[in-house]
Amino acid sequence: MSKLWGGRFTKKTDQLVEEYTASIEFDKELAQEDIQGSLAHVTMLGKQGILPAEDVEAIQDGLHRVLQRIKRGEIEFAIADEDIHMNIEKALIDDIGAVGGKLHTGRSRNDQVATDMHLYLRKRVVEFVGLLQKLQEALVGQARENLDTIVPGYTHLQRAQPILFAHHLMAYVSMFGRDIERLQDSYKRINTLPLGAGALAGTTFPIDRHFVAEQLGFERVYENSLDAVSDRDFIVEFLSHASLVMMHLSRLSEELILWSSTEFRFVELDDAFCTGSSIMPQKKNPDVPELVRGKTGRVYGDLIGLLTVLKSLPLAYNKDMQEDKEGMFDTVRTMQGALQLFAPMIATMKVNKQQMRQAVNQDFSNATDIADFLVGKGLPFRQAHEVIGKTVLYCIENNKYLLDLTLDEFKQFSPLFDDRIYQVLQPEQVVNARNVYGGTATIQVEAAIGRAEQQLAQTAGWVEEYLEKSK
Numbered sequence: 335m336s337k338l339w340g341g342r343f344t345k346k347t348d349q350l351v352e353e354y355t356a357s358i359e360f361d362k363e364l365a366q367e368d369i370q371g372s373l374a375h376v377t378m379l380g381k382q383g384i385l386p387a388e389d390v391e392a393i394q395d396g397l398h399r400v401l402q403r404i405k406r407g408e409i410e411f412a413i414a415d416e417d418i419h420m421n422i423e424k425a426l427i428d429d430i431g432a433v434g435g436k437l438h439t440g441r442s443r444n445d446q447v448a449t450d451m452h453l454y455l456r457k458r459v460v461e462f463v464g465l466l467q468k469l470q471e472a473l474v475g476q477a478r479e480n481l482d483t484i485v486p487g488y489t490h491l492q493r494a495q496p497i498l499f500a501h502h503l504m505a506y507v508s509m510f511g512r513d514i515e516r517l518q519d520s521y522k523r524i525n526t527l528p529l530g531a532g533a534l535a536g537t538t539f540p541i542d543r544h545f546v547a548e549q550l551g552f553e554r555v556y557e558n559s560l561d562a563v564s565d566r567d568f569i570v571e572f573l574s575h576a577s578l579v580m581m582h583l584s585r586l587s588e589e590l591i592l593w594s595s596t597e598f599r600f601v602e603l604d605d606a607f608c609t610g611s612s613i614m615p616q617k618k619n620p621d622v623p624e625l626v627r628g629k630t631g632r633v634y635g636d637l638i639g640l641l642t643v644l645k646s647l648p649l650a651y652n653k654d655m656q657e658d659k660e661g662m663f664d665t666v667r668t669m670q671g672a673l674q675l676f677a678p679m680i681a682t683m684k685v686n687k688q689q690m691r692q693a694v695n696q697d698f699s700n701a702t703d704i705a706d707f708l709v710g711k712g713l714p715f716r717q718a719h720e721v722i723g724k725t726v727l728y729c730i731e732n733n734k735y736l737l738d739l740t741l742d743e744f745k746q747f748s749p750l751f752d753d754r755i756y757q758v759l760q761p762e763q764v765v766n767a768r769n770v771y772g773g774t775a776t777i778q779v780e781a782a783i784g785r786a787e788q789q790l791a792q793t794a795g796w797v798e799e800y801l802e803k804s805k
Contacts, residue, residue: 356413360660364418367453369401371446371529372422374549376437384440384539389433396430397422397437418450419443440539441529444563444651448528451659453550455572456524458666459517464797465673466510466517466579467790472680473510474786477503481776481783484761485600485690486699493697496761499690501774504782509582511786514793516575521800524568527552531562534650551803564650566640566658573637576665580630583672587623590683594620599689604682607675622679626672633668636661691761698726700736700764707758711750721748 373394380390400422403409415421420443427434477500487497527550530536530543536559543555556562593600603620611617643657701722708718725747729735737759744751757763769775772782 357417357656357659358411358413358415358421360663361418361447361450362411362421363663364447364450364454364659365404365422366401367450368418368422368446369397369404370453371449371550372437373397374546375441375529377549378542378546379436379439379539381545382540382542384541385436389436392430392433393426393437396426396434399429400425417443417447419446440532440537440541442531442533442563444533445528445531445559448531448563448565449550451569451662452524452526452528452552455568455662456521459521459524459572460797460800462576462579462669462673463514463517463793464801465670465677466514467793467797468677469673469680470507470510470514470786470790470793472677473503473507474783474790476500476680476683476685477507477779477783480685480687481779483685483687483690484694484765486693486697487774493693493699495699495702496694496764497774498765498776498779499685499687500783501779504779504786506582506586507786510579511789513575513579513582516578518796520568520571520575522553523571525551525553526568527555528562528565531556531559534560534563560650564647564655566644566655569658569662570637570640570644573633573640573661573665576669577630577633577637579669580626580633580672583676584627584630586676587627590623591620591627598693600686600693602684602686603679604684606682607679622675626676629668629672633665636665694761695737696735698729698736700759700761701726703758703764703767704736704755706767707755708748708750713748713750 376385376390376393376397379385380387385393400409403425404422409421409425411418411421412424415424423434423437426437480499480503483499484496485499485502486493487495487502527543527547529546529550530541547553547555556565590601590603592598594603603618603622605618607620607622608618609621610619639661640658643654647654704725705715705718705722708721709715713721725736725739725744728743728747729739737756741751741753741755744755758767766775766777769778771778
């Protein structure tokens, strides 16, 4: 069969050109969305009297049959037919005859492919919000179980101040909460219909774009036909948000890798999420977080790749824009795999509370509280800071920790010390002294968990509502 656009041409397309310019090897992933959009389009053509009812019915029935054949793997997509749109149209014509060629009335592949990608990303975004919610639930669950677990908090990867392990986990709940908010906000821009823009200028047929939008569940349509076919902001935005999600996952991955090492021994990941060594039988490697950390770079690359493709493109459509899909699909698969694994990996993680407590007892992370104690006695903070610095140096030189010092040893650095210093230095006291909104005190972390649980319920409701809308 000749090309569906071949009337103007006198030569066959060079085989290498066909292979180089075809997108069917990757855009076949849009098959369901392509047929979904076509069904709405042909329904509108019938409503507007552009196509007779019998043609509309034949095309609709044919599209449903083509979709079922695709799902059963019965259609072999051909490079000669270039892309998913032409492959489906050819399959439709093969099924119902020449009337199938009427489907393309009043539209172009330019607005068609843009519609497919809007439909595709709209569903993916809702799914990712759901996956992030599951990860938050796992983190909140671990936080609830570790409200009595104290761990060193770090700055510069040096022990800084004791905190609740639950407080540390809730920091990631907050990060992923922002990721959810960004994805939810992006939904309204993804949920905009480009179909009806034609190649770039609209169409001479009396189409009803708002009817198509209603059929497909879009909340609005593009105001400008040039913008409709050339806009890929919604994909860039998705890739940007995905990069932030992966960055947050990568930071958590790094901590899981450190915490599960022999040097830390703070946590143990379940065997189901680790692998071994082909030569060293004792090894238990945290491959999942390591791979997530590594795959973060490819998502960044997908974002930079698309930004680079778009940076010098004139309006409206250019073949360069075919490069918008592979990175999008790659990011979806990469982030999907990471999030599907992370929630159960966190939920099954064992926390070594005793090892964390031992680490807190063998450092100087309670030093700031001694300074605050002296400030409460009237000593200026800068002087108190110097006093405690000298006290810590004395401990280091004498192989002691602050709680090991006698009161006489404390008093050699300041006469303001008294017996209450031993209560001030207790890890539980250090943690609970930070009783400010957002702080690590137990009462504050419990409140944060409560707020997170309420937000999780709201997110679950949003996912359920928007999954229904995007059907």
